[in-house]
Amino acid sequence: MKDALGGVRSVLLLGGTSDLGLASVRALDLRGDAVVVLAGRDEEALEQAGKALGTSARIETVVWDAATGASGAEDVITTGFAAAGGDVDVVIAAAGVLGDQPRSETDAAFAANVLNVNVVGVGAACLAAAQRLKQQGHGTLVVLSSVAGVRARRDNFVYGASKAGLDAIGAGLADALHGSGARVVVVRPGFVHTKMTEGMTPAPFSTTADVVGRAVADAVRTGKPEVYVPGVLRYLFAGLRLAPRPVWRKLGQR
């Protein structure tokens, strides 16, 4: 059970090697004999990520490939909750691929995989997790979206489309779970320096995984439904959403 000051006992991280996901786990106040379940593709990488967390919490790993869609999503939630030993206080959906915009535009299968992983696989896992949280009557689902999904941009709109889709699932679930005891937090970071974005030119207001992690932990504690990291992006994107197309197109040509 989550406690009054935001302390948690059990976490399921979907995308168990994700920098943002792991930073979020580190930022949470893990109480007593907590358990952290890491779900991802590569068991060895998960185990290493678990060790690197440097927590006294018990670490469990569950092999899951978000590309396996609906059946994989059901499985990872069932196995993940079982590995946690029952209730899960916080589920963090952090799995995802960045893709490659130029390749996506010429290779339909490649683009479809970005959509399949980020929306179909992760989205289905979020839906399955939400059902479990509703049944247990408490818990928080954290959906790691992106400002890229707020308005599709020329230079990464396939990724943007996938995050827009996931974002809509998160926002819809937040309403669906209203009054159920469970909470959904949709987190929209801007450019984050991680292994996923290594070598890329950072966008303005770039941030780090630790800052995102702290924002996630804060939202878990307070139950804030929507978080931009850094916070200023909320206002920036409120404006950018309304920017005239030619201006927006220019911004997307980088």
Next chain:
Amino acid sequence: MPDASPRELTGWGRTAPSAATVVPVTDASVALDAVKTAGPRGVIARGLGRAYGDAAQNAGGTVLDVTALDRVHALDAERGVIDVDAGVSLDTLMRLLVPIGWFVAVTPGTRYVTVGGAIASDIHGKNHHVEGTFCQHLESLDLLTADGSVRTLTPADPELWATAGGMGLTGVVLRARLQLLPIETSLMQVRTERIGDLDALMQAMLDGDADHRYSVAWIDLLARGAAMGRSVLTRGDHAKLDDLPAKKRAQAKAYGPKPLLKAPALVPGGLLNRWSVAAFNEAWFRKAPVDHTGLESIPAFFHPLDGVLDWNRIYGPGGFVQYQYVVPDGAEDAVRESVRRISDARIPSFLAVLKRFGPGNDGPLSFPQPGWTLALDVATGQDGLAAMCDALDELVVEAGGRVYLSKDSRLRPDVLRAMYPRLDEWRATRAALDPRGVFVSDLARRLELT
């Protein structure tokens, strides 16, 4: 069972909500049905929701709202024993009893608790040093247990003591017979003293508490240095008829408490901050007389906060936690250290109280033990609050003390085990009463109580 959809519940501190199917217990048979048909996430009884944390929440399960079970069955005016349903509130009891010259043996700082809740928490009041807890004044209680039977338990039964402070996890209290206290008037003869620092306060309590049935001190936890622990000590007794001025004697037992104010439904967070609380504390301390004895009403003396309906809202949407510990006699240094840490942390606490406890009782989970108890409220969202509470836990454990489960909303299971050495004994009694684990609450899950 009515197929109501789940509803979100919190404790009085308004933190960590969870959803449960709430079943109004209009009759004991409803509770029986709920226990018989309990799902995997179990059942817990709930009264007026005054436990600060998650004691009367049951995420994903069933919560029995016992407040509809509110009949007064009989009053034996000769022996001073009243036979009531568990959902009857102390407010109802006082309205009924005070005008005819009786008082509840133990009342906490609010009248808005049920008899069932008072038993499950084994509540204490300002008279603990003389009278002990609520459950020490029980003649018997009726407990609906997991097998569907109703057992009448007396103080000779260990099951009664497992239920005293058992947080509702031994079963549903349906009815109880309470021993009452005779009173001559509805007024209190109260001595109020302003005391400059913590050491002087503790000395005054050691010296003078035994002369008064009721005693409690309010402490300014923001005062530092020489003024650390400055406080207002109030001690009193039920006024005798002779204590009243002649013209008041005809109406000596008049009693009609009214809520004066209602807290607004939406209060912004951060209203009670370091500066506003410091200003309040300063005013409260300055307005208290240096040393004065006079008559006060029962609500003014026992239940000042009941004058504001929904006062828990003043902490804003983030809610608040209450931290209450007891440390044994001889651990005065731990009291000093805790007050020093809290005042140094500059975490604003509104109305912190210090009181001395008398001997404990047979309840393995009953909170009071002889010594010093300090209770403070703090709004959530203060930087460092979780760490400060954890550090206080350590201090309390080291001193051989414990925290009060009815106030708790953030303790860790391993620390709980250190605080309640008789936990296993309680677990054994509970396991015999409820082998299937029908009775469960968020508190029980969080603290791995069962």
